Amino acid sequence: MASKAPAAARKFYFYYGHRRPSQNRPVVRGGVFTNRAILPPLPTPSGPALPPRRRPAAPVVDFRDWDPDHPPPLGPAAVGATSSSSAAARALSPVARYICDSFRRHGRWCPAVLLDLGRLRRVPPDLVAEVVKAQSDPVLSSRFFHWAGKQKGYRHNYAAYNALAYCLGRSGSHRAADQVVEVMDAQGRPPSEKQFEILVRMHADAGRGLRIYHLFDKMRNKFKLTPRVFLYNRIMEALVRTGHLTLALSVYRDFKADGLKEESVTFMVLAKGLCKDGRVEEALELLRRMREELCRPDVFAYTAMLKALMGEGRLDGCLQLWEEMEKDGVQPDVMVYSLMVKGLCQGGRVGKGLELFREMKGRGLLVDRAVYGALVDGLVADGKIGEGCKLLQEMIADGYRADLGIYNSLISGLCSVGKVEAAWKLFQITMKEGLVPEFETINPLLVSYVETGDTKKVLGMAGLIGELGLPVTDHLKNFFSFLIVKDEQTLKALEIFEALKGKGFCSVSMYNVLIKGLHGIKEARRALSLFEEMTVSEDRKPDSLTYSYIIPCFIDEKDITKACSCYNKMKELSWNPSIQAYCSLVKALCKIGEINAALILVKDCLANVRNGPMEFKYTLTVLHVCKSRDAEKVVAVLSEMQEQGVPLEEVVYCAIIHGFVKYASSEEARKAFAMMRKQNLLTEANSIIYQDMLDEHLKRTTAGLMLSGLKFFGLESKLKLTDSLTYPSTESCAAVVSSG
Incomplete structure (x- = not known):
C-alpha cells in the first residue's frame, strides 16, 4: 500500500498590530499570536520615562435603547439616555432610530455625527431610504444621502432616491427635488416614470403648473420616456387647475402623437378647462367625441362642467350645456339643480331659476334651504318683494326653518320699498325664532327711521340693541359710516348723533366717523366743534384717527398753526398721521412758502x-x-x-x-x-x-x-x-x- 502523501505544511499568518482600516472594516485587531515586540518607553530629558498612554476604550452602543419593543430605562439610569421616544421615531427600525437620534442631538452635520455613523458596520440602501424619509431638514438629509453613497460597493436604490425627492419637496426645496432625476442619471441609474410621477404629484399639490410642464418636457425630450395615460391625465388636470389651458392642450397634442387612447377622465379634464375658459363649443365637440369613441357623459361629468362655467359667471354656457344634457337623456340630480338655481339667481335670471325650482319640486327631489335663500335674494334684488315673502311662507309650510340671511334680505327689501312696519314685524319674528340679529338685520330699520325723521324709534332701536347684548357702539359706528356715504344724509347723521349722545350712546369711533363725513361735505366748522368736545371730555379723548381727520379741517379753515400743533401732538404720542393728513399739511405749507x-x-x-x-x-x-x-x-x-x-x-x-x-x-x-x-x-x-x-x-x-x-x-x-x-x-x- 502506497504511503500517504504528507499533508501540506500549514502557513500561519501573523498580523503585526492593527490591520489598515477600510470603509467596510474600520478596525481589525491582530490575532492571538504575534511576534511584535513591545519596546520599553524611552526616558525623557527632564526625568524618568513616562508610562505608555492607553487609548480610551470606545463606548459600547446598546441598540436596545432605540428598539421600539424595548422600553427606555427609568430612574437614575434614564439620565443622559439618548433614545428618542416620539411616536414617529418609534415606528422606525432600531438602527434608523439611532441615526435619527444622532441628527436630533447634534442638529447639524458635524464630526460627532460622523463618529456615530462610524460605529455602524454598513448602512444599506433601505436604511438610507428609511432615515431620509423620516427627516425634515433637507441639508441633513442631503449630506447623509451623499455620505451613504460614498460607501465602498454601495449603490442607491430607487427607494432612496424617492425618499430624497419627498424630503426636498416637503421642505419647499422643489428646485432641488427636480434635480434628483439628473443625480440618478449621473450615478448610472436612469430615472423611470415613477420618479417623474412623484415630482408631478408634489408640484400638482402645491399648484405649480409651469414646473409640471417643465418636468413633462424634460421627461419626453431629455430622458425619452413616454408617460402613461394616468400620468398624462394628472399633468393636464394640474395645468387646467392652475390656469394654463394652452399648455394643457399642447400636452394633449403630445398625448395623441404618442398614440395613446383617451379615457373618460382625459375628456373631462379638457372639457372642464374649455368651459372655464368660456369655449363652450369646443367643450361640446369634445363631449361628442367622447360619446362616439368611448361612452356617454354621465351626470357627474355634466356637474363638473357646469360648476366650471358657473364659477366664471358664464350663464349662457350653462344653459347651453343644460340643453345638451337633456338631449343626452341624462337626468339632473339634486346637486345639478341646486347649482343651476343658485347661479341663475346670483346672475340676475330669477325667472329661469324659479322655473327650475318648480321642476325640481315636481320631480320630488329634496330642496336645500340654500336654494330657498338664493331665490329670496334674487327676488329681492329684482324688486319682487311680495313674491319673496310668499316663497318664505311656502318654505315654512314645507317644514323648513328660515335662517338669518333670508330674514335679512326680506327686511332690507321691505325697507327699500317703504314698508317699514312689515319689516319691523319680520324683525320681531326673527327674535321669536331665537336668531341673534346682525348689523345687516338692524341697519335697514335704522336708515328707514332716519329717512322718516323718527328719532324716537332710532333711540328705541339703540336701546334694544343693548338689551340683546350686542355691541351698541360698534353697530352705531357702522350705521353712521353707512349714512355718510351719501352726502345729503351726513347732517341727518349729526342730528341723530346729538340725540344719541344725550342718551349716553357715543364713542370716539363715532366722533371720528362724523368728523370725516363733515369734512367731506365742506362742514369743517362743525367738525372742529366736535373735536373741541372731545378735547374737553375726559372719557372720549381724541385718538390718532381723530387727529388725522381734523388736520385737513384746520387747513380748510386757514388755521395752519393749529394743524401743525396737532401734527406735533401726534408725534409726541408716537402716532403717524394718515396720508391724507400729510398731503393736506404739505400742500398748505407750500402755499405759504414754508418750503423747508x-x-x-x-x-x-x-x-x-x-x-x-x-x-x-x-x-x-x-x-x-x-x-x-x-x-x-x-x-x-x-x-x-x-x-x-x-x-x-x-x-x-x-x-x-x-x-x-x-x-x-x-x-x-x-x-x-x-x-x-x-x-x-x-x-x-x-x-x-x-x-x-x-x-x-x-x-x-x-x-x-x-x-x-x-x-x-x-x-x-x-x-x-x-x-x-x-x-x-x-x-x-x-x-x-x-x-x-
Whole structure:
C-alpha cells in the first residue's frame, strides 16, 4: 500500500498590530499570536520615562435603547439616555432610530455625527431610504444621502432616491427635488416614470403648473420616456387647475402623437378647462367625441362642467350645456339643480331659476334651504318683494326653518320699498325664532327711521340693541359710516348723533366717523366743534384717527398753526398721521412758502407710511437730481411724472426751488421754470407765483446763513432784528421743524 502523501505544511499568518482600516472594516485587531515586540518607553530629558498612554476604550452602543419593543430605562439610569421616544421615531427600525437620534442631538452635520455613523458596520440602501424619509431638514438629509453613497460597493436604490425627492419637496426645496432625476442619471441609474410621477404629484399639490410642464418636457425630450395615460391625465388636470389651458392642450397634442387612447377622465379634464375658459363649443365637440369613441357623459361629468362655467359667471354656457344634457337623456340630480338655481339667481335670471325650482319640486327631489335663500335674494334684488315673502311662507309650510340671511334680505327689501312696519314685524319674528340679529338685520330699520325723521324709534332701536347684548357702539359706528356715504344724509347723521349722545350712546369711533363725513361735505366748522368736545371730555379723548381727520379741517379753515400743533401732538404720542393728513399739511405749507417744513414732512411721511404718495417719492428724486445742477434733467423728471400720470403738485415745484438754491444757484431754478413754461408743464400765472416764491426762499436762506454766522462768532447780541427779517408764518414753520 502506497504511503500517504504528507499533508501540506500549514502557513500561519501573523498580523503585526492593527490591520489598515477600510470603509467596510474600520478596525481589525491582530490575532492571538504575534511576534511584535513591545519596546520599553524611552526616558525623557527632564526625568524618568513616562508610562505608555492607553487609548480610551470606545463606548459600547446598546441598540436596545432605540428598539421600539424595548422600553427606555427609568430612574437614575434614564439620565443622559439618548433614545428618542416620539411616536414617529418609534415606528422606525432600531438602527434608523439611532441615526435619527444622532441628527436630533447634534442638529447639524458635524464630526460627532460622523463618529456615530462610524460605529455602524454598513448602512444599506433601505436604511438610507428609511432615515431620509423620516427627516425634515433637507441639508441633513442631503449630506447623509451623499455620505451613504460614498460607501465602498454601495449603490442607491430607487427607494432612496424617492425618499430624497419627498424630503426636498416637503421642505419647499422643489428646485432641488427636480434635480434628483439628473443625480440618478449621473450615478448610472436612469430615472423611470415613477420618479417623474412623484415630482408631478408634489408640484400638482402645491399648484405649480409651469414646473409640471417643465418636468413633462424634460421627461419626453431629455430622458425619452413616454408617460402613461394616468400620468398624462394628472399633468393636464394640474395645468387646467392652475390656469394654463394652452399648455394643457399642447400636452394633449403630445398625448395623441404618442398614440395613446383617451379615457373618460382625459375628456373631462379638457372639457372642464374649455368651459372655464368660456369655449363652450369646443367643450361640446369634445363631449361628442367622447360619446362616439368611448361612452356617454354621465351626470357627474355634466356637474363638473357646469360648476366650471358657473364659477366664471358664464350663464349662457350653462344653459347651453343644460340643453345638451337633456338631449343626452341624462337626468339632473339634486346637486345639478341646486347649482343651476343658485347661479341663475346670483346672475340676475330669477325667472329661469324659479322655473327650475318648480321642476325640481315636481320631480320630488329634496330642496336645500340654500336654494330657498338664493331665490329670496334674487327676488329681492329684482324688486319682487311680495313674491319673496310668499316663497318664505311656502318654505315654512314645507317644514323648513328660515335662517338669518333670508330674514335679512326680506327686511332690507321691505325697507327699500317703504314698508317699514312689515319689516319691523319680520324683525320681531326673527327674535321669536331665537336668531341673534346682525348689523345687516338692524341697519335697514335704522336708515328707514332716519329717512322718516323718527328719532324716537332710532333711540328705541339703540336701546334694544343693548338689551340683546350686542355691541351698541360698534353697530352705531357702522350705521353712521353707512349714512355718510351719501352726502345729503351726513347732517341727518349729526342730528341723530346729538340725540344719541344725550342718551349716553357715543364713542370716539363715532366722533371720528362724523368728523370725516363733515369734512367731506365742506362742514369743517362743525367738525372742529366736535373735536373741541372731545378735547374737553375726559372719557372720549381724541385718538390718532381723530387727529388725522381734523388736520385737513384746520387747513380748510386757514388755521395752519393749529394743524401743525396737532401734527406735533401726534408725534409726541408716537402716532403717524394718515396720508391724507400729510398731503393736506404739505400742500398748505407750500402755499405759504414754508418750503423747508414741507420737505421735512415729505421725508417723515415716506419714512413712516407704507405706499406713500408718488408725488412725494418724485419730490425726493427732484432733490437728488438738483445736485447735478442741470435744469434739463429736472425737467426730464417732471416729464416722466406726467407720462406716469402723477400730478405735478406744489411740493414738486418747491423741491426745485429748494434744491437749486441749496446745491446750485437761483439762476438754475429760473432756467428750469422757463423750460417748464415752454413745455406747458407750468402755466404763466403759476410761473410768476413760483418766481416770487423763489426770491422769498432765497432771502430766507440768506438771512438764515447770516444769523448762523453771527451766532457762531457770538455776535447775536449786537444784532437788532428788523421787520424785514420776520415772516408771518414763522411759528408754524418752527412747529413742524421742531418735531422733524
